[in-house]
Amino acid sequence: xxxxxxxxxxxxxxxxxxxxxxxxxxxxxxxxxxxxxxxxxxxxxxxxxxxxxxxxxxxxxxxxxxxxxxxxxxxxxxxxxxxxxxxxxxxxxxxxxxxxxxxxxxxxxxxxxxxxxxxxxxxxxxxxxxxxxxxxxxxxxxxxxxxxxxxxxxxxxxxxxxxxxxxxxxxxxxxxxxxxxxxxxxxxxxxxxxxxxxxxxxxxxxxxxxxxxxxxxxxxxxxxxxxxxxxxxxxxxxxxxxxxxxxxxxxxxxxxxxxxxxxxxxx
Amino acid sequence: xxxxxxxxxxxxxxxxxxxxxxxxxxxxxxxxxxxxxxxxxxxxxxxxxxxxxxxxxxxxxxxxxxxxxxxxxxxxxxxxxxxxxxxxxxxxxxxxxxxxxxxxxxxxxxxxxxxxxxxxxxxxxxxxxxxxxxxxxxxxxxxxxxxxxxxxxxxxxxxxxxxxxxxxxxxxxxxxxxxxxxxxxxxxxxxxxxxxxxxxxxxxxxxxxxxxxxxxxxxxxxxxxxxxxxxxxxxxxxxxxxxxxxxxxxxxxxxxxxxxxxxxxxx
Numbered sequence: 001x002x003x004x005x006x007x008x009x010x011x012x013x014x015x016x017x018x019x020x021x022x023x024x025x026x027x028x029x030x031x032x033x034x035x036x037x038x039x040x041x042x043x044x045x046x047x048x049x050x051x052x053x054x055x056x057x058x059x060x061x062x063x064x065x066x067x068x069x070x071x072x073x074x075x076x077x078x079x080x081x082x083x084x085x086x087x088x089x090x091x092x093x094x095x096x097x098x099x100x101x102x103x104x105x106x107x108x109x110x111x112x113x114x115x116x117x118x119x120x121x122x123x124x125x126x127x128x129x130x131x132x133x134x135x136x137x138x139x140x141x142x143x144x145x146x147x148x149x150x151x152x153x154x155x156x157x158x159x160x161x162x163x164x165x166x167x168x169x170x171x172x173x174x175x176x177x178x179x180x181x182x183x184x185x186x187x188x189x190x191x192x193x194x195x196x197x198x199x200x201x202x203x204x205x206x207x208x209x210x211x212x213x214x215x216x217x218x219x220x221x222x223x224x225x226x227x228x229x230x231x232x233x234x235x236x237x238x239x240x241x242x243x244x245x246x247x248x249x250x251x252x253x254x255x256x257x258x259x260x261x262x263x264x265x266x267x
Numbered sequence: 268x269x270x271x272x273x274x275x276x277x278x279x280x281x282x283x284x285x286x287x288x289x290x291x292x293x294x295x296x297x298x299x300x301x302x303x304x305x306x307x308x309x310x311x312x313x314x315x316x317x318x319x320x321x322x323x324x325x326x327x328x329x330x331x332x333x334x335x336x337x338x339x340x341x342x343x344x345x346x347x348x349x350x351x352x353x354x355x356x357x358x359x360x361x362x363x364x365x366x367x368x369x370x371x372x373x374x375x376x377x378x379x380x381x382x383x384x385x386x387x388x389x390x391x392x393x394x395x396x397x398x399x400x401x402x403x404x405x406x407x408x409x410x411x412x413x414x415x416x417x418x419x420x421x422x423x424x425x426x427x428x429x430x431x432x433x434x435x436x437x438x439x440x441x442x443x444x445x446x447x448x449x450x451x452x453x454x455x456x457x458x459x460x461x462x463x464x465x466x467x468x469x470x471x472x473x474x475x476x477x478x479x480x481x482x483x484x485x486x487x488x489x490x491x492x493x494x495x496x497x498x499x500x501x502x503x504x505x506x507x508x509x510x511x512x513x514x515x516x517x518x519x520x521x522x523x524x525x526x527x528x529x530x531x532x533x534x
Contacts, residue, residue: 037315038305048304048506148415159426239315265532 002225004029004234005214006060006068008053011039012247013147013184014071017094019252020211021069022233025218027225030233031063035264037238040147041074042116042183049118053079057087058267063234066223069214070094073115073182073206077122090217095119097213098180098206099128105202106136106178112171112201113140115182116147125182139174143167143183150185156192164192171197180204235259269492271296271501272481273327273335275320278306279514280414280451281338284361286519287478288336289500292485294492297500298330302531304505307414308341309383309450316385320346324354325534330501333490336481337361340382340449340473344389357484362386364480365447365473366395372469373403373445379438379468380407382449383414392449406441410434410450417452423459431459438464447471502526 005025007018011034018032033056035041041049053075060068068091070076070083076093084091102111102125113125120142129138145163154160171179179201181187187205194203218224225231233254237244241259248256272292274285278301285299300323302308308316320342327335335358337343337350343360351358369378369392380392387409396405412430421427438446446468448454454472461470485491492498500521504511508526515523 037311043507043510044304045506145415145419148412152412159429162426162429239312240310243310 001066001223002029002227003064003066004031006031006033006063006065007071008033008056008060008068008075009035009071009184010041010074011036012244012251015248015251016184016187017069017071017207017210020207021214022253024211024215027228027231029225029231031060031065031236032233033059033236034244035238036240036244037264040116041072042118042144042147044074044118046078046118046122049075049078050082052264053083055264055267057083059236059262059264065089067091067214067218069210071184071207071210073184074118077119077124090221090223092210092213092217094184094206094210095124095182096128097209098182098204099125100132101204101206101209102178102180103129103132103136105204108175108177109136110174110176110178111136111138112174112176112179113138113182114143114146114167114179114186115140117142117144119182125180137174139171139176141167141170143186146189147183147185150188155189160189160192161195164189164196168193168196171201176201178202178204180206182206236262238262238264268333268490269296269494270331270333271298273298273300273330273332274338275300275323275327275335275342276302276338276451277308277341278303279511279518282515282518283451283454284336284338284474284477287474288481289520291478291482294495294498296492296498298327298332298503299500300326300503301511302505303507303511304531307383308339309385309411309414311341311385313345313385313389316342316345317349319531320350322531322534324350326503326529326531332356334358334481334485336477338451338474338477340451341385344386344391357488357490359477359480359484361451361473361477362391362449363395364476365449365471366392367399368471368473368476369445369447370396370399370403372471375442375444376403377441377443377445378403378405379441379443379446380405380449381410381434381446381453382407384409384411386449392447404441406438406443408434408437410453413456414450414452417455422456427456427459428462431456431463435460435463438468443468445469445471447473449473503529505529505531
């Protein structure tokens with residue numbers, strides 16, 4: 001089935017998930033939407049994130065997507081269950097695959113989760129992890145400055161190290177052996193996080209696990225694209241094409257040209 | 268005339284402008300709108316900020332406001348002229364009063380302006396300042412991390428000092444004697460900025476100048492409220508009442524109770 005897969009995020013961060021999908025499912029066509037006008041979602045309420053996510057899903061359906069990936073941790077945390085119940089096509093988020101991997105990885109049973117304020121407040125990683133193994137202790141911490149630091153390009157910087165040390169101190173205190181990077185921006189400061197946490201702590205990147213889950217899902221449902229021509233990807237944003245393309249080119253293996261601005265509020 | 272004055276901002280920052288209006292016009296009723304669902308505006312394009320501002324003006328008009336204050340520097344920079352041309356009630360922004368004060372303050376003719384990416388890119392402070400005095404040199408610099416640092420509460424912190432030193436170094440190099448705080452969040456880290464710039468540099472807070480301009484405007488047009496009863500203020504946001512109230516209580520001289528969430532996209 002050569003219909004595209006819809007991938008959406010609050011902005012550019014979800015491109016790290018799109019990248020993993022392109023790697024693991026190189027035959028699939030993608031339609032990516034980044035809500036660059038209303039980014040960030042990480043400080044917004046459930047009702048607002050749910051409303052925005054519904055608008056985006058309505059837009060993606062106009063592109064005849066065969067499945068949807070919620071590439072944003074906050075939207076996965078606050079909106080996925082409601083939207084899945086309203087849809088007749090498969091939809092997956094990044095939280096469940098990330099939680100599953102954390103459970104499979106930990107030896108000590110102490111798992112850390114970092115994310116936006118809204119993701120952490122939702123407690124969803126804790127719920128999923130404890131559902132899989134009730135003996136695991138989950139320590140979660142919101143890191144609201146990480147996204148602006150990444151977007152300002154301070155990936156290797158003493159300020160980012162300083163802030164990381166404050167946010168992550170609690171993870172050392174609880175001796176976590178596994179840390180979930182519960183926001184799509186965080187893998188971009190993976191080195192900073194690793195430097196503070198040390199080599200013995202495994203960093204889980206939900207993007208990788210999500211692409212793996214997506215592949216399993218499409219295989220099970222017989223939805224994989226069997227055509228062998230080069231895939232076509234389309235990109236849509238709600239604002240600011242230039243800065244989107246600049247970021248996309250730094251993240252994706254292919255050059256992004258075809259990016260359109262749409263009026264997402266009208267969906 | 269006891270109709271209220273409408274004041275709007277991309278979020279909570281405009282409350283520093285509302286506070287100045289309450290001080291200088293203690294008799295006036297205010298209707299404040301903070302677009303907390305779509306904050307920040309500082310990285311958005313002109314067309315998006317204009318669209319959002321028009322929706323907000325339509326909402327404020329349902330409250331029968333007699334005048335509107337655009338308390339957001341970015342919206343003042345990107346949307347004020349277009350909206351003023353569409354309105355039959357007076358509207359003022361924070362940029363013009365701030366620019367005027369900078370021109371009156373500088374002795375050396377070297378003026379600095381700091382603000383969001385969109386405000387600085389618009390070049391509007393430069394335009395207004397040079398319109399008033401073409402001999403003035405304007406140095407402007409976007410400081411995108413200042414807002415997240417303020418919202419994270421790092422008002423007095425080595426990280427904020429470190430970031431301020433990087434952003435403001437250029438202001439020292441150009442020997443500015445006047446620095447416009449061109450974003451409503453920046454007065455909250457005034458001490459940090461002053462520590463780096465030194466006591467000889469005057470920091471201009473457009474909020475104060477805007478309230479002064481508003482008073483002049485209402486006086487000229489005979490729109491001042493002559494009734495002597497205690498003013499009533501109303502607060503509206505597009506998301507997250509609790510965090511709005513917490514911030515408002517830390518900024519305003521009065522306790523904020525009556526805050527409602529509205530669906531701004533429907534205006």
